[in-house]
Amino acid sequence: MFLALRRGSSFAAFFLFSFSAILWSESRSVSGEKFFLDSIETSFGEDPSLLSDGFDFPVGAPNANGYVDKQPFGKNFHLGEDWNAVGRNDFGDPVYSVSHGVVVSVGNEGPGWGTVLQIVHKLPDGKKILSLYAHLSRSFVVPGQRVRRGKKIGNIGDADGRYGPHLHFEMRDDVSLPVGGGYGKITDGYLDPKAFIRAHRRIKRK
Numbered sequence: 001m002f003l004a005l006r007r008g009s010s011f012a013a014f015f016l017f018s019f020s021a022i023l024w025s026e027s028r029s030v031s032g033e034k035f036f037l038d039s040i041e042t043s044f045g046e047d048p049s050l051l052s053d054g055f056d057f058p059v060g061a062p063n064a065n066g067y068v069d070k071q072p073f074g075k076n077f078h079l080g081e082d083w084n085a086v087g088r089n090d091f092g093d094p095v096y097s098v099s100h101g102v103v104v105s106v107g108n109e110g111p112g113w114g115t116v117l118q119i120v121h122k123l124p125d126g127k128k129i130l131s132l133y134a135h136l137s138r139s140f141v142v143p144g145q146r147v148r149r150g151k152k153i154g155n156i157g158d159a160d161g162r163y164g165p166h167l168h169f170e171m172r173d174d175v176s177l178p179v180g181g182g183y184g185k186i187t188d189g190y191l192d193p194k195a196f197i198r199a200h201r202r203i204k205r206k
Contacts, residue, residue, distance in 0.1 A: 043102045043146055044122045050146055052099040052121045054202040057194075058133060058169050059083045061096050061150055070166065073192040077183045080132070080170035081193050083156075091137065091165035095154040097147045098131050098171075098197065106139050109179050114159030115139055119147060120175050124205045129191070130175040134168040134182075135159040171196055 057064035137157030174189030
């Protein structure tokens with residue numbers, strides 16, 4: 001049986017995104033590039049100013065101005081957020097690093113994802129957080145690059161024409177998780193991005 005999925009509907013996005021991403025993941029033993037955590041530790045050790053001193057939103061800098069989260073964390077088992085500009089097409093709009101950190105992977109993660117970029121951030125207490133930016137039309141950073149909060153790292157895209165333009169954004173406190181499927185009932189290792197950012201707008205370094 002085939003389902004007629006209306007482009008732009010929440011269920012259509014859920015079905016196409018998760019099903020395509022799962023098929024892609026199953027075709028590979030490891031999704032995406034390895035996280036070179038030793039190298040990341042070296043970067044943070046060499047440059048203490050890379051420790052996070054706060055977080056901002058990935059679009060509409062500052063404070064997500066002019067943007068809305070159309071599919072929040074947890075809705076339809078969504079493991080991230082879908083950010084759209086209000087009242088206009090946002091294809092090509094800038095995407096920003098939410099905090100200081102080190103880029104760990106950039107690449108096409110297959111159908112359902114398109115170009116995905118991941119950054120690891122280190123808090124002053126030593127805890128690591130990963131931010132994931134998906135469906136990008138362009139990226140401007142490379143693995144191993146050190147970035148600052150607010151740096152333009154890419155442009156909003158549509159996963160190579162699969163969806164309407166938007167930014168799929170995730171945050172995780174388990175940096176070893178694979179890219180995954182974007183949706184799931186198990187949320188271990190995932191964070192509610194808006195809640196985390198709002199609770200960590202400014203962080204005092206030790």
